[in-house]
Amino acid sequence: MRPFKILARSLLLVPLLALASAPAWSLSVNEKAGLQAAMQTYVDQQLVDGVFLYLDTKTGDTLKLHPVTAHPAMFTMGNRYVLCFDFRDDKGQPVNLDLYMARKGASYVVFHTEVNDHQMLQRFVDEGKAKTAE
Numbered sequence: 290m291r292p293f294k295i296l297a298r299s300l301l302l303v304p305l306l307a308l309a310s311a312p313a314w315s316l317s318v319n320e321k322a323g324l325q326a327a328m329q330t331y332v333d334q335q336l337v338d339g340v341f342l343y344l345d346t347k348t349g350d351t352l353k354l355h356p357v358t359a360h361p362a363m364f365t366m367g368n369r370y371v372l373c374f375d376f377r378d379d380k381g382q383p384v385n386l387d388l389y390m391a392r393k394g395a396s397y398v399v400f401h402t403e404v405n406d407h408q409m410l411q412r413f414v415d416e417g418k419a420k421t422a423e
Contacts, residue, residue, distance in 0.1 A: 315423040316363065325359060327397035328372045328388055332356055341376060341386075343404050354384050354404075363422040364410065368392065371410055371419060 316324070335341050340353040354376035364371040369391050376384040387410050389401035403409055413419035 316365065321363060321422070324363060324370055324372055324390060324397055327390065328359060328374065328399070331388065331399045332359075332374060352384075352404075353379050354386075355379075357383075364414070364419045365422045366413060366419045370397070370422070371413075 332341065336356070340355055343352045343354055344350075345352055355378075357375040357377055360373040360375065362373060366389075369389060372388050372390060374386045374388060376386060378384050384405045385407065386405075387403040387407065388399045389403075390397045390399050410419060
């Protein structure tokens with residue numbers, strides 16, 4: 290009877306261990322607000338004469354992107370985050386930025402930006418590395 294109790298107690302710990310090691314996918318309202326504020330601050334700090342400059346490494350052209358709006362959707366990648374912001378180019382065409390962010394002290398920083406290319410984020414979602422934040 291004693292080995293059964295030990296096994297039963299051990300099995301009760303398995304779900305707790307899984308939760309402790311699993312990345313958190315849900316964000317509090319404060320975390321979401323902090324991420325949105327940090328993204329907006331980042332975009333504002335990058336503006337030159339009201340536009341976000343982006344170097345197209347394929348053509349060597351500098352694109353002038355005009356901010357439109359931040360998306361409310363957020364993705365988590367363990368303890369990293371992805372937020373999106375809509376821009377328009379000089380021709381009025383939509384351009385989306387995926388901003389990869391990490392916590393830094395009490396705030397957040399952008400450590401990578403993908404311009405008009407959701408392929409990387411979509412791959413991370415498909416592989417289960419990124420999930421929509423709840």
